[in-house]
Amino acid sequence: MSMAQRLLVLACSRSAGEALAALEATGQTLPPDVTWVNLPCGGSVDVLHILRALEAGAEKVWVLACYEGACESLEGNRWAEKRVQWVQALLQEIGLGPERVVFRAISPTMAADLKAWLEEE
Amino acid sequence: MKSGSRLERLLWAGHFVVTAELGPPKGPDVAAVERKMSLLAGACDAVNVTDNQTAIVRLSSAATCALLHQHGIEPVMQMTCRDRNRLAMQSDIFGAVALGVRNLLCLSGDHQKFGNHPSAKNVYDLDSIQMIQMVKRLRDEGLTAGGDPVEGAVPLFIGGAANPFGDPFEMRVIRLAKKVAAGADFIQTQCVFDLPRFKEWMRRVVDLGLHEKVAILAGVMPLKSAGAGRYINANVPGITVPEAIIERLSRAGRGAKAREEGMRLCAETIQELRTIAGVRGVHIMAVEWEEAIRPIAEMAGLLPRPEPPEVAP
Amino acid sequence: MIVAERKPMVEILASIQGVSRLLVVGCETCVAVCLAGGAKEVAVLSAALRLALRERTSAVEILERSVERQCEEEFNAPLAEDIAKVEAVLSMACGVGVQTLAEQFPDAIIYPALNTQFMGRPEAPGIWAERCLGCGDCVLGRFGGICPITRCSKSLLNGPCGGSSNGRCEVDPEHLECAWQLIYDRLARLGQLERLYAIEPPKDWRSAHDGGPRRTTREDLRL
Numbered sequence: 317m318s319m320a321q322r323l324l325v326l327a328c329s330r331s332a333g334e335a336l337a338a339l340e341a342t343g344q345t346l347p348p349d350v351t352w353v354n355l356p357c358g359g360s361v362d363v364l365h366i367l368r369a370l371e372a373g374a375e376k377v378w379v380l381a382c383y384e385g386a387c388e389s390l391e392g393n394r395w396a397e398k399r400v401q402w403v404q405a406l407l408q409e410i411g412l413g414p415e416r417v418v419f420r421a422i423s424p425t426m427a428a429d430l431k432a433w434l435e436e437e
Numbered sequence: 438m439k440s441g442s443r444l445e446r447l448l449w450a451g452h453f454v455v456t457a458e459l460g461p462p463k464g465p466d467v468a469a470v471e472r473k474m475s476l477l478a479g480a481c482d483a484v485n486v487t488d489n490q491t492a493i494v495r496l497s498s499a500a501t502c503a504l505l506h507q508h509g510i511e512p513v514m515q516m517t518c519r520d521r522n523r524l525a526m527q528s529d530i531f532g533a534v535a536l537g538v539r540n541l542l543c544l545s546g547d548h549q550k551f552g553n554h555p556s557a558k559n560v561y562d563l564d565s566i567q568m569i570q571m572v573k574r575l576r577d578e579g580l581t582a583g584g585d586p587v588e589g590a591v592p593l594f595i596g597g598a599a600n601p602f603g604d605p606f607e608m609r610v611i612r613l614a615k616k617v618a619a620g621a622d623f624i625q626t627q628c629v630f631d632l633p634r635f636k637e638w639m640r641r642v643v644d645l646g647l648h649e650k651v652a653i654l655a656g657v658m659p660l661k662s663a664g665a666g667r668y669i670n671a672n673v674p675g676i677t678v679p680e681a682i683i684e685r686l687s688r689a690g691r692g693a694k695a696r697e698e699g700m701r702l703c704a705e706t707i708q709e710l711r712t713i714a715g716v717r718g719v720h721i722m723a724v725e726w727e728e729a730i731r732p733i734a735e736m737a738g739l740l741p742r743p744e745p746p747e748v749a750p
Numbered sequence: 751m752i753v754a755e756r757k758p759m760v761e762i763l764a765s766i767q768g769v770s771r772l773l774v775v776g777c778e779t780c781v782a783v784c785l786a787g788g789a790k791e792v793a794v795l796s797a798a799l800r801l802a803l804r805e806r807t808s809a810v811e812i813l814e815r816s817v818e819r820q821c822e823e824e825f826n827a828p829l830a831e832d833i834a835k836v837e838a839v840l841s842m843a844c845g846v847g848v849q850t851l852a853e854q855f856p857d858a859i860i861y862p863a864l865n866t867q868f869m870g871r872p873e874a875p876g877i878w879a880e881r882c883l884g885c886g887d888c889v890l891g892r893f894g895g896i897c898p899i900t901r902c903s904k905s906l907l908n909g910p911c912g913g914s915s916n917g918r919c920e921v922d923p924e925h926l927e928c929a930w931q932l933i934y935d936r937l938a939r940l941g942q943l944e945r946l947y948a949i950e951p952p953k954d955w956r957s958a959h960d961g962g963p964r965r966t967t968r969e970d971l972r973l
Contacts, residue, residue, distance in 0.1 A: 364790070367797035409759035410802035518904070523952065545911045548903055548921045559904070566908040567952045582952065600912035605934045611946050612909040619949055627912055674915035674923070 322349035323437060324374040326361050328396070329354040330388055332380035334424030339431055347434065358382060359392025366403045366417055376416050376437070383421045393421065439576065439622060440594040442539035443511040444483040446745035448623070448652045453711060454718030455739050456513060456625065456654060457481040457730045459505070461496035470496070470504050473727045480731040482742055483511040483540060485625070485720065489520060492552025499533040506537035513596065514538045517546025522562035523571065523582045530572065534591055542596035542625060543568040566612075566619045569597055573620030595620055599653075600627040601638035603675040610641045617651045624651050625720040628658040630678045632709060639713050648715030655710045656720045659703035659729045662695045663687035700729050704736035751780040751871065752844045753878045754787060754864040756795065763802060765861040766838055770808050772799070773836040774863070775829060775851070776816030777843035784878055787842030787864050789816040795842065795863060811836075820847030823854050833858045886957030886964065892945060894936035899953070901929035907950040910934075 327333055333354045336346075346352055351374075355361060358381025366377050379400050381393035397419045404414035422430065438445060447454050457477050462469040477484050484505060488498040502512035514533050516526065530541065545565045549557045563571065571582045575591040597616040601609055613624065629635045635655065642648055660666050663686040666678035682702055689698030707719050719737075723729040734740050756762075766772055774792050782788025796812045803810045813832050817825045820843035829851075833839060838859045841848040845866040852860045868880035883900045889907075890897055899905045903913075903921040910930030913920030917931040937943050955961065 364793055364797065367794060367801065371797050371800050406759065406798055407801075410763070410798055412801060545904055545906060548913070550903075550921050561905045562955065563952050564904070564906040564908050565911075566949060570949065571952070598912070603910060603912045604914045604916060604928070605910070605931050608909055608930065608934050608946065614947065615908055615949055674918075674920040675912050 321351050321369075321372075321374045322347075323351070323376045323378065324369045325350065325352045325378045325380060326365060326369075327352060327354050327378075328358040328381040328387075328393070328422075329356060331382040331386070331424050331426075332422045332430070335422055335427045335430045338424070338427035342427070344431065350434065357389045357392035358387065358396030359389055361396045361399055363399050363403050363406075366399070367406075370407075370412075370416065376418065379417070379419045380422045381419070383423055386423065440539045440592040442483070442592075442594045443745050444513065444540050445594040445622070447482055447743065448717060450743075450746050452482075452718075452743050452745075453739070454483075454652075454654060455481040455734055455742065456483045456485055456718065456720045457727070458485045458487060458720070458722045458724070459501070459727065460487050460490060460725060461498065461501040463493065463495050465496055465500075467504065470501055471508070474505060474508050474510055476727040477730055478508070478510055479742060480734050480740070481721070482718075482745075483513050485513040485515055485542060488515040488517045488544070488546070489552070490515075490547065492519065492547050492549040492554065492557075494553060499529055499536065499538070502533060502538045503536035511540070512538055513540040513542050515542045515544055516568070517544045518561050518563050518565055518568060519546030519549060519559050522560050526563070526568060526571070527575065527581055530575065530591065530593070531587075531589075534589075534593065539592060540594045540596060540623075541572060542598065543572065543621075544598055565597060566615050569595055569616055569619040569621050577620075594622050596623045596625060597621040598627070599624050600675055601629075601635050602627055602631060602677065606638075609638060610645065610647075613642060613647055613651075614645060617647050621651050623717075624653045626653065626656045628656045628676055628722060629706060629710065630658075630676065630682060632706070635710075636713060639715050643715045648717075652717040653715055654718040654720045655713075655716050656722055657703050657706050657710070658722045658724070659696075659726065659733055660686060660699040661726065662691070662699070665699075696729070700733050701736060703729075703733050707733070707737040707739070751783050751869070752846070752866060753784045753868050753870045753880075754781050754844050754866045756786060756791070756842075757863055757865055759798065759802065762795075762840065762861075762863055763799070766799075766840060769810070769836075769838045771811045771813075771836040773813045773815060773829070773832050773839045774799075775820065775839060775841050775843070777818075777820035777841075777847045778816055779819045779821075781842065781844055781847075781864060782816075784872070787844075789814075792816050792842055795840075816842075820844075821850050823850060826851060826854055830855070884958070885953070885955070886961075887954065889950075892950070893933050894940055894942065894945075896929055896932045896936055898929050898933060901927075901932070906930070907953065909946065 361379050369377050379396050381396040387393040400417050400419035403417050407414045459473050486498045486501045498514050502514045505512040543565045549559050572595050574580050576593055579587045599613050663683045666683040669676050669678050686695050689695050710716050774796050776787050776789050776792035792814050796814045819825045833855050840861050840863045842863045848862045869882040870878050870880040873879045885899055903919055914928035919926035919928045
């Protein structure tokens with residue numbers, strides 16, 4: 317993992333991955349300092365992935381997963397959110413900003429929202 | 438006679454007894470004890486002195502009992518299992534007897550979580566039933582828990598508590614039976630508001646003949662207001678103040694009027710308790726409201742208090 | 751199992767202040783099973799420490815290891831080389847493991863990273879609860895398999911106090927069941943309610959910690 321990342325996105329391929337594909341289909345590309353990792357499900361995000369990314373120099377980590385009730389694996393999205401909250405609490409404990417890790421719910425049709433989020437960041 | 442205490446002699450003579458409660462001050466404020474004593478003198482037969490009740494540090498029960506004894510008021514020393522191991526219990530019991538205490542109420546004690554030292558370590562070396570057994574042995578066999586002979590006599594009238602309203606209900610009578618078997622001479626119950634449930638408990642007690650082996654004093658508590666009743670319902674496990682009582686207090690108005698009604702309700706409860714088979718007296722718990730004891734006893738027709746026979750066989 | 755949880759990061763960071771070469775050692779027995787101090791937790795804690803210490807001028811080197819059972823010297827022996835290289839060791843074992851390292855490596859500075867809590871079991875995913883106090887004289891056979899010493903807040907042996915309400919303990923009604931309700935229900939189910947009438951004598955606490963630190967000897971295992 318490169319040290320110059322601004323943002324690492326850990327994305328559920330079923331929702332966020334689809335949204336990104338739709339965005340790319342319109343000719344958009346991700347900014348060069350954003351790394352996108354598609355995961356089979358939000359539930360496969362691990363706290364260690366997030367910490368390792370921060371350790372490697374990522375300024376922020378996003379975890380994007382399906383809306384509640386929309387997870388193909390039933391509760392992968394809820395686990396993803398729990399893990400983000402766990403890391404946020406840990407960051408708070410060690411004096412780092414919890415806002416460095418963000419959880420967002422997303423659906424495959426939200427390419428426009430995804431674009432807006434990336435522009436805001 | 439096991440102890441010759443006033444309480445024991447009155448019960449022996451067949452009187453319906455009245456005990457009250459005195460909470461010691463949160464420090465060695467003797468004047469505060471004396472104020473409360475003046476409110477209780479002559480209004481009851483004996484006064485329970487609480488032992489760091491609700492796990493809040495107060496003037497020791499033994500010392501407060503000694504003050505009462507010096508002023509001619511008979512104390513019932515309360516002792517909990519929370520703060521002492523079997524060594525400290527026996528030692529404090531010897532001390533209290535040496536200072537004139539003749540009644541001892543053996544209690545588990547409120548958990549320290551509820552008091553002003555929640556970080557304290559608790560003891561619970563013995564439970565209240567084991568404490569009763571130990572005190573009976575001190576008195577009747579003259580032996581300590583460790584088996585050594587006791588130097589001097591330990592004439593104590595031994596008491597235990599009973600909560601007819603706690604769960605599991607079936608355990609409540611079993612537990613009373615165990616306290617009787619362990620050696621309890623008298624029982625003071627948790628405050629009775631729910632008379633039907635208390636009657637049901639007493640019926641089982643009488644069925645087992647326990648009322649003949651132990652003197653049961655029913656606990657009562659005057660409420661100062663409807664709010665006090667609601668507070669108990671929300672915060673005190675195992676006691677339920679019926680809606681009808683809260684309603685009556687609420688209708689009575691505020692302040693002095695509500696307090697007056699609270700005392701009247703308490704006196705009415707006492708009168709009803711007197712009619713229940715096996716109930717040998719009442720224990721009035723007016724927490725930080727000792728002023729209420731005399732009027733309640735008066736309203737309930739319990740004054741003046743009788744003199745016990747001087748020496749009983 | 752022995753259940754533990756990680757100490758607050760502030761406390762851990764304070765203990766290793768000024769240390770520039772650190773060894774974090776987990777244990778793969780109890781504390782790994784309760785997700786407090788196994789290899790995974792060693793990796794997470796080490797990553798967190800690196801992040802927290804990143805701002806420091808001198809680089810901090812953190813070695814990550816985990817052993818099968820930190821309470822047995824044989825499993826710790828291979829750590830000797832690493833321990834010699836570092837200024838301090840942060841043990842993610844229970845208190846027994848921490849003390850084993852301290853006894854075994856008398857020159858090493860060992861800090862605990864966990865608070866050892868109790869002997870218990872997982873009641874549900876993510877919830878562990880105390881079941882045994884290790885009193886040294888098991889009474890479970892008399893109480894329907896439910897320990898009043900451990901599970902009653904007052905360790906009462908002769909029945910419930912007045913604080914039992916609707917099956918809950920007043921000390922923490924939300925989380926604690928009344929042990930005596932459980933005992934009553936279970937003995938009722940087993941047809942052994944008569945056990946409740948027996949007065950349980952005072953416990954002999956000598957077999958517990960009150961008799962001093964305990965040890966057990968098995969002569970058949972010694973030459």
